[in-house]
Amino acid sequence: MSVISMTVNGKPASADIEARTLLVQFIREQLGLTGTHVGCDTSQCGACVVHVDGRAVKSCTMLAAQAEGAEILTIEGLAPNGELHPVQAAFREHHGLQCGFCTPGMIMTAVDMIRRIPDLDEETVREELEGNICRCTGYHNIVKAILAASQEMR
Amino acid sequence: MSGAAREGIGQPVRRKEDFRFITGNGHYTDDISRPRQTYAYFLRSPHAHARIRSIDTSEAEKAPGVAGIFTGRHVADDGLGGLICGWTVTSKDGTPMKVGPHPILALDTVRYVGDHVAMVVAETLAEARAAAELIEVDYEALPAAVSLGSCQKPDAAQVHPEAPRNTCFEWELGNKAETEAAFAKAARVVKLDLTNNRLIPNAMEPRAAIGEYDKGSGIYTLHTTSQNPHVARLVLSAFVGVAPEHKLRVIAPDVGGGFGSKIFIYAEETACVWAAAKLGRPIKWTADRSEAFLSDAHGRDHLSHAELALDADGKFLGLRVKTIANLGAYLSTFSAAVPTYLYGTLLSGQYDIPAIYVEVDGVYTHTAPVDAYRGAGRPEATYLVERMVETAARETGIDPADIRRRNFIRSFPHQTPVIMNYDAGDYQASLDAALEAIDYKGFAARKSDAAKRGKLRGIGISSYIEACGIAPSAAVGSLGAGVGLWESAEVRVNPTGNVEVLTGSHSHGQGHETTFAQLVASRLGIPLSNVEIVHGDTDKVQFGMGTYGSRSGAVGMSAIVKALEKIEAKAKKIAAHLMEAAVEDITFENGAFTVQGTDKSLAWAEVSLAAYTAHGFPSGEIEPGLKEGAFYDPANFTFPAGAHVCEVEIDPDTGIVEIVKFVAVDDFGTIINPMIVEGQVHGGIAQGIGQALLEHGVYDPASGQLVTGSYMDYCMPRADDLPSFTLGFTKTVCPSNPLGMKGCGEAGAIAAPPAIINAVTDALGIRDIEMPATPARVWQALQSAAPRAAAE
Numbered sequence: 001m002s003v004i005s006m007t008v009n010g011k012p013a014s015a016d017i018e019a020r021t022l023l024v025q026f027i028r029e030q031l032g033l034t035g036t037h038v039g040c041d042t043s044q045c046g047a048c049v050v051h052v053d054g055r056a057v058k059s060c061t062m063l064a065a066q067a068e069g070a071e072i073l074t075i076e077g078l079a080p081n082g083e084l085h086p087v088q089a090a091f092r093e094h095h096g097l098q099c100g101f102c103t104p105g106m107i108m109t110a111v112d113m114i115r116r117i118p119d120l121d122e123e124t125v126r127e128e129l130e131g132n133i134c135r136c137t138g139y140h141n142i143v144k145a146i147l148a149a150s151q152e153m154r
Numbered sequence: 155m156s157g158a159a160r161e162g163i164g165q166p167v168r169r170k171e172d173f174r175f176i177t178g179n180g181h182y183t184d185d186i187s188r189p190r191q192t193y194a195y196f197l198r199s200p201h202a203h204a205r206i207r208s209i210d211t212s213e214a215e216k217a218p219g220v221a222g223i224f225t226g227r228h229v230a231d232d233g234l235g236g237l238i239c240g241w242t243v244t245s246k247d248g249t250p251m252k253v254g255p256h257p258i259l260a261l262d263t264v265r266y267v268g269d270h271v272a273m274v275v276a277e278t279l280a281e282a283r284a285a286a287e288l289i290e291v292d293y294e295a296l297p298a299a300v301s302l303g304s305c306q307k308p309d310a311a312q313v314h315p316e317a318p319r320n321t322c323f324e325w326e327l328g329n330k331a332e333t334e335a336a337f338a339k340a341a342r343v344v345k346l347d348l349t350n351n352r353l354i355p356n357a358m359e360p361r362a363a364i365g366e367y368d369k370g371s372g373i374y375t376l377h378t379t380s381q382n383p384h385v386a387r388l389v390l391s392a393f394v395g396v397a398p399e400h401k402l403r404v405i406a407p408d409v410g411g412g413f414g415s416k417i418f419i420y421a422e423e424t425a426c427v428w429a430a431a432k433l434g435r436p437i438k439w440t441a442d443r444s445e446a447f448l449s450d451a452h453g454r455d456h457l458s459h460a461e462l463a464l465d466a467d468g469k470f471l472g473l474r475v476k477t478i479a480n481l482g483a484y485l486s487t488f489s490a491a492v493p494t495y496l497y498g499t500l501l502s503g504q505y506d507i508p509a510i511y512v513e514v515d516g517v518y519t520h521t522a523p524v525d526a527y528r529g530a531g532r533p534e535a536t537y538l539v540e541r542m543v544e545t546a547a548r549e550t551g552i553d554p555a556d557i558r559r560r561n562f563i564r565s566f567p568h569q570t571p572v573i574m575n576y577d578a579g580d581y582q583a584s585l586d587a588a589l590e591a592i593d594y595k596g597f598a599a600r601k602s603d604a605a606k607r608g609k610l611r612g613i614g615i616s617s618y619i620e621a622c623g624i625a626p627s628a629a630v631g632s633l634g635a636g637v638g639l640w641e642s643a644e645v646r647v648n649p650t651g652n653v654e655v656l657t658g659s660h661s662h663g664q665g666h667e668t669t670f671a672q673l674v675a676s677r678l679g680i681p682l683s684n685v686e687i688v689h690g691d692t693d694k695v696q697f698g699m700g701t702y703g704s705r706s707g708a709v710g711m712s713a714i715v716k717a718l719e720k721i722e723a724k725a726k727k728i729a730a731h732l733m734e735a736a737v738e739d740i741t742f743e744n745g746a747f748t749v750q751g752t753d754k755s756l757a758w759a760e761v762s763l764a765a766y767t768a769h770g771f772p773s774g775e776i777e778p779g780l781k782e783g784a785f786y787d788p789a790n791f792t793f794p795a796g797a798h799v800c801e802v803e804i805d806p807d808t809g810i811v812e813i814v815k816f817v818a819v820d821d822f823g824t825i826i827n828p829m830i831v832e833g834q835v836h837g838g839i840a841q842g843i844g845q846a847l848l849e850h851g852v853y854d855p856a857s858g859q860l861v862t863g864s865y866m867d868y869c870m871p872r873a874d875d876l877p878s879f880t881l882g883f884t885k886t887v888c889p890s891n892p893l894g895m896k897g898c899g900e901a902g903a904i905a906a907p908p909a910i911i912n913a914v915t916d917a918l919g920i921r922d923i924e925m926p927a928t929p930a931r932v933w934q935a936l937q938s939a940a941p942r943a944a945a946e
Contacts, residue, residue, distance in 0.1 A: 020280075034185035035178015037410075039358045040443035044865035047358060075178035088176040092168055095833050099663030100175030101358040101410030107176060122878065129873035133865065135358050135411050136663045138840030138902075139873040141833060 006070050008033070009077025017064055023057075024048045026064035027074060035075040035104045039133070046132030049105040050074045056112035058131070075104035078111070087111050087149040096145035098136035106132050110146045120150040162676040166829035169668040170682070171661070180408040183362035183377050184440045191364065192221050194426055194439040195282035197272040197289055198448065199264035202298035202520040202858020203311060206262050206291060209272065214288035219281030222433050223289070224273045224425065226261035234258060234428060237419060238393045239485035240385075240636040243323045243494050243516065251323040251516065254314025256484040258394070258421045258428075264293070265313055265483035266521050267859055268448025270421045273429065275437055298520035298858040302457050302480050305519045313483055313518035322481055322516040323490065327498040328571050333511035336472030340463035344546045350534045351925045352455035352480065352851035353844075354868055355527050357662075359410020360441035361420065361450065365427030369434065373401050376427040380406040380690075381416045381660050382700020385637065387692050389419045389487070396428050406690040409662035413841070414526035415450045416662065417702050418487040422449075447863040452851050453527025455480035456493065456534050462542045468552045470561050472509040473501060475538065479524075481516050486525035490516060495573075495633050496531025496621075496703075502570035503539035504581040504617045504795060505561040510571040520858045526702065528841055528903040532620040540616045540908035545921060554912070555589060558617050573633075574621055576793050578886040579821060585617055587882050588797040588819040597801070610804040611814075612917025616909035618798065621791040622897035624703035629791075640787035641705070642698045643713035645674070645721050647780035649766040651759030652684040655717075658698010659710035660690050664899065665830040666706060672826055673711055673893075677718050679745025680758055696783070704897030707826065708792045712891045716784035727776055729761050792888045794896040796820035798839070798905040802913040809933030811847055811914055818905065819882040823896035831898045832881055838902020839879055844871040845903070846910035850926050869926070 005014040008031060015030045027033050027050065036059060039047035048059045051073035078085045087110045090096065097103040106129075113128045114120065125146050126139070134142060161167055174180050211223045237256040244250055259270050272289055276282035299305040299313060305320045313320050337343060364377040374397045380386050383404040391399040409416060426437045441449070456479050463472040479493030498512040529536075543561075547554040559582055568576045597613050604611035624630065627638035644656040655674055659666055671685040678685075688694050701710070722742055729747035730737040739750045745758040756764075761780075768778035801815045818835055825831050848869040852861040862868040887894035907925060914927045923935050 018280075028185075033178070034182075035180070037182070037359070038184075039360070040865050042443065042864045042866050044870075045358065045443075075176075079177055084176065091176050092172040095169070095829050097172060097175055098665070098833055098837065099358065099411040100171070100180050100408065101182065103175050104178050123874075126873040126876075133358065133870050133872065135356055135413070135841075135870070136837045137833060138836035138838075138871075138879065139876055140836040140878050143873065143878065 002065065004065050004068050006067050006072055008072045009074060010080065019065060021064045022060055023062045023064045023067050024059035027059060033074050033076050037101055037104060039102065044133065045102070046109060047102050047105040049108040049132070051108060051112065056109050075108060078107065085111065086152050087114065090145040090149035090152065094141050094145035094148055096137065096142040102132060102134045106134065106142055110149065113146065114150045114153055120147060122147065161672060161682040163672060163826050165672070165827065167668055167672055167682065167827055169665050170671060171665065171667045182359055182408045182410055183364065183379050186364060186377055186407065188364055188366055188436040191436040191438050192275045192277060192433065193279040193282050194437050195274045195279060195286050196270050196422060197274065197286045199260065199267060199269040199271055201264055201293055201295050202267050202300060203296045204264050204293040205296060206260060206264065207294055208292045210290040211272065214274065214285040217281065217285035217288055219277035220274065220285045221277065221435065222275045222429065224259065224429050226257055226259040229258050230261055233395065235394045237421065238389060239490050240487055241491035242634040242636070243325055243490040244634065245324045246326040251490055252317035253485055254316045254518070258424050268522060269483070273425045275429065275433060300520055300853050300858045301855045302455065302478055302517065302519065305517050306515065311520070313520060317518055320518045322485070322518055325494050325514045325516065326512065327573070328511040329509060330511045332509040333472045333474050336509040337461070337463045337474070340471050341466040342464045342550065344462045344464065344542060344549055346460055346542060346545055346922060348458045348460060348538055348541055349924050350454045350456040350537055351845060353453040353527055353849050354447055354851045355413045355415035355450055355453060356446070356870060357411030357413055357415055360443060360446045361416065361422065362440040363423035363426045364436055364438045365423070365430035366436040367431035367434070373403060374427050374431065375403045375405065376423060377405045377407060378423045379409050379416050380404065381409070381412040381662060381702055383660065383690055383692055384658060384698050385700055386419050390424060390427065394424055396424065404692045406660055412662045413528040414453065414530055414702060417700065418451050418525055443865065444863055447868065448860060449522060451486045451523045451525035452482065453524065454534060455524050458538055460538050460542050462546055464546060464550065468550050468557050468560055470505055470507045473507050475501060475512040477512065477514045479514055479516050480519055480521065482519060482521045482523035484523050486523040489523060489525040491635070492526050492531045493534070497535050499573045500532050500535035500619065500621060501539060501572055502574070503536065504563060504619050506563045507571065512572070521853050528838065529620070529900040530703065532900065533904045533907060536616065536618045536904050537908045540618065541911065544614065544912040554615050555585060555594065558585060558615065575790065577790055577889050579793060579795050580884060580886050581617060581795060583884045584795065584819045584821055585797040587884055588799045588817050591817040591819065591880055591882055592799045592801060592815055604803050608806070610806055610917040611801065612913040613799065613801050614909045614912025614916055616798045616905045616912065618905040619793055619795040620900060620904050622704035622794055623708045623788055623792045624705050625709055625788040625791065627787050637699070638787070639699055640785050641709040641713040642696065642783065642785050643717045644696070644783040645714070645717045645781065647721060647762050647765065649763050651680065651762040653678065653680065654686045654688055655714060656688045656695045657710055657714065658695055658700065659706035660701045662701070664701065664706060664834065665827065669827045669830055670711060670714060673714060674718065678758060679743070704794065704899040707895040708888065708891050708897050709786060709788055711893055711895065712788065713784050713786035715892045716786050717782050720782035720784060721780060724780060724782065725761050728765050729756050731771065731776060732756060732764055788890055790890040792823070792890065792896040794820065794822050794898065794901055796901065796905065798909040800909040800913045802910065802917055804914070804917045804932060806936055809929035809936065811927055811932060813843065813877050813910065815880065816877055817880045818902065819884060820898065820901050821884045821886055821896070822898045823885065823888040824894040825883065834898045835881055835902050836879055838900060839906045840871050840876055841903040842906025843876060843910060845925055846907040847926050847928070848875060
């Protein structure tokens with residue numbers, strides 16, 4: 001066991017954990033932030049994407065200990081004052097979610113994608129979503145939502 | 155537009171449930187934790203088929219954190235029943251299907267890789283997992299029957315001694331003699347062998363369960379990822395015997411997709427809730443994805459031979475089909491119904507075929523159970539019919555659209571030779587709209603343009619029909635269903651006028667909280683925000699049949715309509731009393747009760763409050779309160795239908811198939827929320843494209859190991875595998891339910907695969923290609939086909 005500390009959604013977070021604890025386990029089980037999901041065990045599905053120091057990361061691919069001192073942003077921290085982030089609002093407006101399970105990872109990926117790539121087009125969005133699997137929407141409305149949010153945030 | 159009109163029937167209202175999902179505030183089963191909970195891990199069979207000589211748990215029991223280890227012996231000693239199949243299919247010789255036992259934990263034999271051998275419960279999941287490694291199971295490995303093509307051979311390994319030649323049933327439907335006669339007078343017979351590939355459902359939320367027992371009350375509680383919590387409770391009580399029905403509460407909270415795979419009652423949740431009482435502590439289990447691949451019920455997996463008889467004008471005379479359908483190692487909850495009554499009954503497609511005869515052998519193999527997966531039987535039927543029709547068009551030289559038009563059913567009701575009575579439809583309207591949207595006439599020019607770029611372009615049509623609602627009870631009962639298939643609703647009006655609607659349907663992505671609320675709000679003339687849809691908890695909703703088979707709109711909402719009618723009738727009585735008028739003179743519109751011909755009026759909220767103050771009610775005539783329930787049993791299945799048309803381009807150097815355009819025109823009858831319906835179509839098409847081009851559940855034929863057991867091996871459709879879709883709608887109203895709805899959840903998965911394979915085979919100039927048409931298969935086909943210049 002060892003104590004790790006990081007900032008999660010703007011607040012300090014610290015816990016005594018086993019060294020093998022994954023970041024996603026730390027977030028879900030230690031901090032009780034269950035908006036970040038686990039949909040696979042091979043780092044393929046992207047349901048667990050969070051931001052680590054501003055970059056989208058699959059939180060099942062790193063140990064919590066590797067995030068020592070980092071700034072973590074999860075889906076719960078994206079709309080801290082109750083006002084939806086433009087990407088959240090776009091997912092709702094364009095029906096970019098159905099069962100909602102992949103949605104937190106999709107939204108966190110999309111926020112990072114829009115930050116990195118100023119002129120998104122459909123082909124780029126589809127390519128960039130390669131690491132996020134959705135079984136409900138056929139991606140049609142997810143792509144639409146990301147393009148709309150990207151326009152809005154320009 | 156007024157607020158009410160913006161929220162009314164037919165409006166693309168944004169979903170009420172979205173806020174919690176986009177902010178990370180959903181509550182899926184694994185998000186829930188109970189005080190003092192323990193964690194379960196299942197030790198699974200590494201063999202496809204083996205005898206268990208012994209299980210030694212002594213070392214594991216001493217491992218750190220272990221709270222309990224349970225094996226098949228404990229289950230048997232406790233007198234627990236096995237898992238059941240709720241549908242009995244009868245063979246053509248009149249004998250009932252041959253069912254092998256389906257124990258919750260294996261007793262002496264394991265029958266597929268992933269079969270349940272022991273449940274280890276510990277303080278943490280890591281400890282449970284580590285302890286499971288210490289269990290010593292002495293297996294005697296046995297030969298396995300894995301391949302569908304050879305499992306019925308006399309020398310094949312046997313899955314269950316109860317079912318010789320691994321044959322569970324030999325079922326038939328239709329008229330054999332009439333079909334033979336039709337073939338005897340045919341000008342042409344088209345023949346095709348078809349494979350419907352095995353799929354693994356892969357809802358993004360893995361299955362999960364938390365079992366609990368309250369010693370004081372003797373009540374068990376099970377949180378589980380279920381599409382139908384009441385059916386789960388019924389099976390766990392009446393058949394497995396975990397607890398009496400009134401002592402078992404099943405809660406299906408937010409559920410992250412189902413697609414059929416969460417209809418069924420599985421070993422894991424059964425073991426968790428049963429063992430919670432033994433242990434005196436809650437037990438939580440969540441599948442990892444590898445376990446989901448191994449143990450979720452799979453879908454499809456048919457081998458078929460089909461023959462279509464035509465006259466000289468291309469008119470269909472008869473269809474005969476022989477299908478071998480894989481059931482896996484055990485019968486799952488509805489698995490016998492899927493390749494029979496949900497398949498054979500749809501083999502008439504949209505066509506007037508005078509004679510049909512189908513034989514289906516349901517067979518056991520040493521693989522995971524196979525049951526309903528999005529479309530369930532109807533995708534298999536549609537694939538067969540639409541591939542046959544396309545092949546007939548090519549062999550007769552009749553344009554594929556024309557041969558469909560020549561054979562469409564045009565008058566309704568239409569009795570097919572395979573049970574179904576189609577009630578309404580306009581198949582040509584959908585086809586014409588789809589062909590217009592894809593510019594069918596311009597295809598030849600696009601094909602030659604593609605050829606100049608070195609690409610092979612093809613077009614494919616799929617005119618599909620499905621039977622949805624999965625009802626009425628009398629009909630399904632006569633066909634072998636163990637349950638009735640109606641739906642329930644209860645409308646509870648609170649004193650302040652807002653409304654809770656309890657439904658037996660379950661939403662796991664379909665947006666019921668919005669669509670159902672639209673119906674209620676518009677009927678009562680109140681804002682959408684004043685309506686709460688309650689579902690998924692057997693303590694709140696008395697009974698219900700759940701959500702599958704695209705039934706929640708047509709059946710679930712019809713039950714709500716019935717309950718609302720009762721509410722309105724009673725509210726009118728109260729309004730009449732309050733306004734001292736005759737009840738016949740009361741009208742209810744836009745949320746107001748008015749005495750006809752006067753200016754006397756009361757608002758909905760005033761009448762709601764009066765229902766509970768009940769001051770001065772004539773006690774013999776009006777009871778206090780405003781709450782009504784209804785059970786709705788439909789008069790018929792519903793028959794959504796439409797046409798999907800697809801254009802592909804193939805790179806002959808790589809074999810990669812690109813879908814360049816996909817058009818879907820569907821007739822779902824009345825649509826409450828077009829935004830949600832379009833979303834359902836998109837998702838269905840994506841799964842259909844997955845089946846046609848990407849997905850395949852593969853077992854090694856010798857060892858029975860699942861080769862495609864992760865997202866590294868099983869090709870899920872990603873965003874860059876799919877195009878954006880072009881949708882359109884036609885409308886014929888369904889006459890058998892009060893809203894005229896037909897259902898939309900499965901259409902895409904049913905219609906898309908043959909449209910794509912028709913397009914791929916058109917592009918390649920070949921008769922058939924097996925799904926999934928991967929680049930490797932397409933490239934192989936290109937190498938073995940007769941030389942065909944790209945610029946042809």
